[in-house]
Amino acid sequence: MYDNFLRFVKVINYVIYARLSKEEQGKSPEAQSRSIKNQIKVCQNYIAEEKRNYPNCEFREVAILKDDGVSGTTFNREDFNKLVKLIEQKEANMVITKDLSRLGRDHIQTDDYIEKWFPEHNVRYVSIMENIDTYGDLVSNEIAPIINWSNENFARQTSKKIKKTFKEYRQEGKWTGGEIPLGYKKDPDNKYHFIIDEEGKEIVKRIFNLALENNSLNKIGKILQKDHVPLPSIVKKNQRNLNINLWSNNTIKAILQNEMYLGHMVQGKTTRLNHKSKKIIYLPKENWDIVKNTHEAIIDIETFKNVQLLFKNNKNKTFNSYDYLLKGLIKCQECQHRISIQTYKKRKNCYTVCNYYRKYGSQKNVCTAHRFNYYELEKLVLENIKETCFKYIDKNKLKEIIKDYQQNEQIIEDIKKNINKCKQEIIKLNRQIEDIYNDKLEGIISKEQYQNISQNKYKTLEYEKKKMLRYITYLKETNNNQVKQDYEKIINDFLNLNNKLIILNLIEVIYLKQDGTIDIYYKIQNPNK
Numbered sequence: 001m002y003d004n005f006l007r008f009v010k011v012i013n014y015v016i017y018a019r020l021s022k023e024e025q026g027k028s029p030e031a032q033s034r035s036i037k038n039q040i041k042v043c044q045n046y047i048a049e050e051k052r053n054y055p056n057c058e059f060r061e062v063a064i065l066k067d068d069g070v071s072g073t074t075f076n077r078e079d080f081n082k083l084v085k086l087i088e089q090k091e092a093n094m095v096i097t098k099d100l101s102r103l104g105r106d107h108i109q110t111d112d113y114i115e116k117w118f119p120e121h122n123v124r125y126v127s128i129m130e131n132i133d134t135y136g137d138l139v140s141n142e143i144a145p146i147i148n149w150s151n152e153n154f155a156r157q158t159s160k161k162i163k164k165t166f167k168e169y170r171q172e173g174k175w176t177g178g179e180i181p182l183g184y185k186k187d188p189d190n191k192y193h194f195i196i197d198e199e200g201k202e203i204v205k206r207i208f209n210l211a212l213e214n215n216s217l218n219k220i221g222k223i224l225q226k227d228h229v230p231l232p233s234i235v236k237k238n239q240r241n242l243n244i245n246l247w248s249n250n251t252i253k254a255i256l257q258n259e260m261y262l263g264h265m266v267q268g269k270t271t272r273l274n275h276k277s278k279k280i281i282y283l284p285k286e287n288w289d290i291v292k293n294t295h296e297a298i299i300d301i302e303t304f305k306n307v308q309l310l311f312k313n314n315k316n317k318t319f320n321s322y323d324y325l326l327k328g329l330i331k332c333q334e335c336q337h338r339i340s341i342q343t344y345k346k347r348k349n350c351y352t353v354c355n356y357y358r359k360y361g362s363q364k365n366v367c368t369a370h371r372f373n374y375y376e377l378e379k380l381v382l383e384n385i386k387e388t389c390f391k392y393i394d395k396n397k398l399k400e401i402i403k404d405y406q407q408n409e410q411i412i413e414d415i416k417k418n419i420n421k422c423k424q425e426i427i428k429l430n431r432q433i434e435d436i437y438n439d440k441l442e443g444i445i446s447k448e449q450y451q452n453i454s455q456n457k458y459k460t461l462e463y464e465k466k467k468m469l470r471y472i473t474y475l476k477e478t479n480n481n482q483v484k485q486d487y488e489k490i491i492n493d494f495l496n497l498n499n500k501l502i503i504l505n506l507i508e509v510i511y512l513k514q515d516g517t518i519d520i521y522y523k524i525q526n527p528n529k
């Protein structure tokens, strides 16, 4: 079974450890079998068998240690301390006990030794009666052939195991600890679940709205500061950051990018390099554990997407510099690098420039400047957008559609309210049915009375369930209509204002050629197609 392992580990320095508490010392046959001598004999037999199975390995007995008359609830035992020392001095790499309780009776501490301390010290631990062999897991692993004693696989294996249980929880959408986002708190009835924290929720909503208005992180921070909006650490009564009284860009950014606000449980974003390292590694998104709709959302998907869109186009992410309408959207047709906007004299004069040219042009003769007046370019693009988008739109028709859209929103609100009413009613009826049943059990009402009342309640319950189902179907249909109308909504916004968000929603990329012509790639399609 251990062939692979033993091929690489030639010398096994083992320690036999035996222990007997005062209560266990006695003359009965049972007590005798537990006696120190017997424990050692069992361990020696085990080693003898190992030797026969693996003639190429050398088994060296480092010590036979015994704590006689010492309880297993403490680890402060004379010979056990010797064992620890031998391992720390790397004189032993295997520990054998007859059974697990010889090692210790405090299972938390014992587990700690088996799962952490021994593996961390590259020690194989064997408990004969329970068939525990900390090496067993390792062998079944495919990487076994490349293992050798000095490497860290023992520990790696153990740390993987612990992580796996957390991972399992996370894959079920259960909160496994760490910081709870502002706006939520732990559900007192379910430690894996979040509920809304009203005070925090309002702050989060406000931050998203400020971001939607294309305020920079700095600006948002200043506004919150001015209105004395408490920091997350204060709202959450988490005293840790109390001495820092400023809304930092990082705090705001973390809130704006947190998908938990959509009602999803997002965990497992980081891991550690290995069991020893404290260094945190950020995992790519495809490795995160995301379970959708585990708690109530604070931010709707549309708002969230738009805020991310604003982020994506502010590559520096500080929101500090002046935000030109087309910034981040222009690319060089010739070399495919980004085109940036250079500002002179307080933005009166701005020119485009190919980033690649700017960086290397003087040394390597790559690309060309692509230097054009930015405002002229912007004018051209806006004209094109109007032409392209308005071509398909009859403004009067648009107004009608928008009216519909607004009515639709009202309808959706009403349906949601009705669904909620049904839900409450169903909960109430279930509780009443349970109460009536208890009344019957306690003899407060007769069996006949019970049947009469409960029959009525069940009928109402069925009725409410059907009603709710109807509303849900209706909501789905109405929501579908809404998706179709999003395009009109964007155009309507566009008719009114030149907001960066609109541009980001309309345009994928603009290619600028060295002859000064542009190609605009739109995100939207002709809605009449």
Ligand SMILES: [Zn+2]
Pocket: 332, 333, 334, 335, 336, 337, 354, 355, 356, 357, 367, 368, 370
């Ligand atoms: Zn270029």
